[in-house]
Amino acid sequence: MEEIERMVAELSIDSFEVESMHWVEVTHIIDPFTFYIRLNKYKSFIQILESMEPTTKCTCLNLHDLVIFNMGHSCGARKYIRGRISSILTGDDFMECEIFAIDYGFSEKLIPIEYIWECSQDLAKTPPLAYDCQLANCYPIRSEFFSLDTVNAFRYYASIEPIKMKVLGKKPHKLLVDLIISIPESIATLLAIGGYSMLGYYYDPIAWSPIVGQKRMFFNFKKLTVDEIIHVKYLSGDSTREFHVAEVSDFKKHLNEVDFISFYARREFSLSPVHLIEGTLVCVKIDDKNIYERAFIKKVTKPKESAIVQLVDWGRDEEFPVGKMKYMSSQCLRTPVLSIYCKVEESQACDSGLEDMLFIGNEFNITMKKLGHEFECPNTVAISHRVDLDEARALCEVNYE
Incomplete structure (x- = not known):
């Protein structure tokens, strides 16, 4: 005792x-x-x-x-x-x-x-x-x-x-x-x-x-309302059934926000291989631009090695090794996700001309017809205010050079 x-x-x-x-x-x-x-x-x-x-x-x-x-x-x-x-x-x-x-x-x-x-x-x-x-x-x-x-x-x-x-x-x-x-x-x-x-x-x-x-932690999403008309820029997607756009005014603000996100991401620890789990929020390094983008792990392709992530501000899926991932800082979540997940309403789905409008950087208006939910269900929209395609492409080439 x-x-x-x-x-x-x-x-x-x-x-x-x-x-x-x-x-x-x-x-x-x-x-x-x-x-x-x-x-x-x-x-x-x-x-x-x-x-x-x-x-x-x-x-x-x-x-x-x-x-x-x-x-x-x-x-x-x-x-x-x-x-x-x-x-x-x-x-x-x-x-x-x-x-x-x-x-x-x-x-x-x-x-x-x-x-x-x-x-x-x-x-x-x-x-x-x-x-x-x-x-x-x-x-x-x-x-x-x-x-x-x-x-x-x-x-x-x-x-x-x-x-x-x-x-x-x-x-x-x-x-x-x-x-x-x-x-x-x-x-x-x-x-x-x-x-x-x-x-x-x-x-x-x-x-x-x-x-x-x-x-x-969770991403915040832009608040939308039915019948709201938004001037948007096309970000990603290859059909009228599933694509991502961003409000033009938000897009311009995000270009400055990327520097802020990258600053805090560089200060975080690299993601541990045991935390390479679907649904995890991460910041991933874009080498050619030397910046970090916000993302979440969508599918693990090699356990503890690599995964497909969704770049939430662009709506694109890309594969990254775990070595390019950082833990998500709460400071990186102060602004809502840039991209808006959309599909065209049925009355416009048969309009073959819409497909020609969906290229990166093109601007047009959308009217919110039915609200979706984050990245799980797209918002149903009507596209309007078509611009001349050649003029739009020329403008985009100037903006992206």
């Missing part, structure tokens, strides 16, 4: 070194933002405690008292663990408590007083062995909360084999950690690959180290 006391007395959240590695057991999971671990080296102590018969019954209980209780009382088993009383329910002939299990991280409700004992002084001196943790790089998909499927997947990955924990940062009462099993990917990456969560890329501002997690 003295050896155990000496070991745990040296261990608090402050004593965990950033970048240190530990073999752990995940003892209780609420979700990836809140779960509890216990170091494997205290397993023998826990086994002894669970089978140790307590002797002194409690006659008077108060909130926050440290006690021993039988967690297996409801099924006739004997499993004794330490806990702190969080609430007391009393009646004429009964007293029941809710107790937080300090070596496990969960709460047990409605524990009758006859199954509660005093905690000895020796055990009371032993600090709690369960530590509150947050899984780094792991964030809900388009919500503030994790789904039940995500929580269940996390529980599965955390239970199938021994886990090594890497401490990546610290908050006042919580460790920011990475959980690693035998396969190369971390549990956070496995959850993202399975579509249960999204990866983040930078540490929370109050964490102590420089790279792990920030809440999931």
Whole structure:
């Protein structure tokens, strides 16, 4: 017992070194933002405690008292663990408590007083062995909360084999950690690959180290309304069923914004090959112009090596090696996506002359007939204000030279 006391007395959240590695057991999971671990080296102590018969019954209980209780009382088993009383329910002939299990991280409700004992002084001196943790790089998909499927997947990955924990940062009462099993990917990456969560890329501002997690980021899109007429410039696409344009005034502003995006992208870390996952927001380097463009990973062509990305401000798909990708800075998201995803309404779809208008740089007007959704569904538009094609091409050649 003295050896155990000496070991745990040296261990608090402050004593965990950033970048240190530990073999752990995940003892209780609420979700990836809140779960509890216990170091494997205290397993023998826990086994002894669970089978140790307590002797002194409690006659008077108060909130926050440290006690021993039988967690297996409801099924006739004997499993004794330490806990702190969080609430007391009393009646004429009964007293029941809710107790937080300090070596496990969960709460047990409605524990009758006859199954509660005093905690000895020796055990009371032993600090709690369960530590509150947050899984780094792991964030809900388009919500503030994790789904039940995500929580269940996390529980599965955390239970199938021994886990090594890497401490990546610290908050006042919580460790920011990475959980690693035998396969190369971390549990956070496995959850993202399975579509249960999204990866983040930078540490929370109050964490102590420089790279792990920030809440999931999304592109902003231009607000459009039905019957709105917009003067646009053609960007990409090869048919009236699917093409991208940009409002001319926005296009001129974006030429200056590219320098801003490139400035912040150069300051970010290169994308880790394990984060080459479909849906990830990235900035990609355009070598011939020495700039960075905003994009998202559309399809991984070679795992951990290359992927097709959509250049969101142009609507084009191009393949890039992971070495040309940087993590997306929140500073790069201050302006909406430049391109507007469109298709021509059915009444104009048979007009073969429209196909001749769809070349890079050509300008015309569109009228919004039906709103789409981001890059998933095109906006239905009517094209008007056709310009002389030869004149338009000549003008474009001047602008693009």
